Amino acid sequence: MPATPEQWIAALTDTYWTTGRRIDPLTAHRTATRTETPANMNVKAADKVSEGLDVIARAERLTAEGTTLSRREAAAIRDAFVMEAEDVADQRETVRTRGCPACGCFTLLPIKGKAQCINRHCAPRPGLRRRWTYRDLGYTQAAKPRGAQRSTGYPADLRPLSFLTEFFAQSGHKVTAATLARWVKLHNLPRWPVDGKTYAYSLSDVATAHAVQLAARKGELCGDGVRPACTGLADLFYNTDEQAGAMDNALMKRRVTVAKELCAACPFIDPCRQAALKPNGQEQHGVAGGLTRNERRQMKTEMNR
Ligand SMILES: [Zn+2]
Helix, strand or coil: CCCCHHHHHHHHHCHHHHHCCCCCCCCCCCCCCCCCCCCCCCHHHHHHHHHHHHHHHHHHHHHHHCCHHHHHHHHHHHHHHHHHHHHHCCCCHHHHCCCCCCCCCCCEEEECCEEEECCHHHCCCCCCCCEECHHHHHHCCCCCCCCCCCCCCCCCCEEEHHHHHHHHHHCCCCCCHHHHHHHHHHCCCCEEECCCCCEEEEHHHHHHHHHHHHHHHCCCCCCCCCCCCCCCCHHHHHCCCHHHCCCCHHHHHHHHHHHHHHHHHCCCHHHHHHHHCCCCCCCCCCCECCECHHHHHHHHHHHHC
16 A cells, blocks of 8 residues: 555556556557547546645645754645545545544544544544544544543444454554453443344444553553543452452452553552552542552551551
8 A cells, every 4th residue: 555645646646546447458559439438537536646746845845944843744744645545545544543633542434535533432422423634633643542431321333342353453453352352351341242142342432442451551541641540440440359349350350450550650659649548548449559459458557557
């Protein structure tokens, strides 16, 4: 696949795009007679080529200015052009690798010349979808995920795990069915039976969990300095001890490990730990300040001695 505006211009100038079909080498030498129908000209592709030349010229002028801002803008308009050209060619590779500027999930699909976020949890109102122009995507960065979200009612976007792995593969993320199943458990995502044997999950639920896992791996979940790392991760942080209900040991351990990792990188760990260790403070469930409930109890008794 072409990856730069220059490559796209070359591809779109190709007869395949401009006429909508390949020229047959056996008849290419013939000149058209009046009985033959004229080849359809793909106006969209032709327009895109001239637009692309403008974009490149503008990007070059901006780059020549030499400031960081102008270079960033040049990169953004080149980027946007690649996504627009892909749309003309019915491809969705680049836009699928972008996180949504509002929710941070990799749920953008090119629909009618815009990138639509199909994550239900991202919708400003039920039934609505956020839509971004490719230029928007070029300029803005993906949002930090707000946490793993869960469907309460029967969701409209139920999909089997096999669909979900394929969906994430298209965004350039290799996620195996086993990994997905682990996240579903880790974040306590609801599931609905399909035929008595297999289960389906809400694409939006899994997408938010996926974004959280990616951000956690990159240490970006609390990188904005505004929200603590546990924001939106109630199941992961507070559903970690026996009191929270019947749960298998392995899962509990995994949740504690992930929660502690997030705490370790969180800018709020100190005030959080102080509050959790207050001598007569309210005792809470789960991991707080990087400590489990038992660890906090132990530290409190040691401090009292
Ligand atoms: Zn979104």
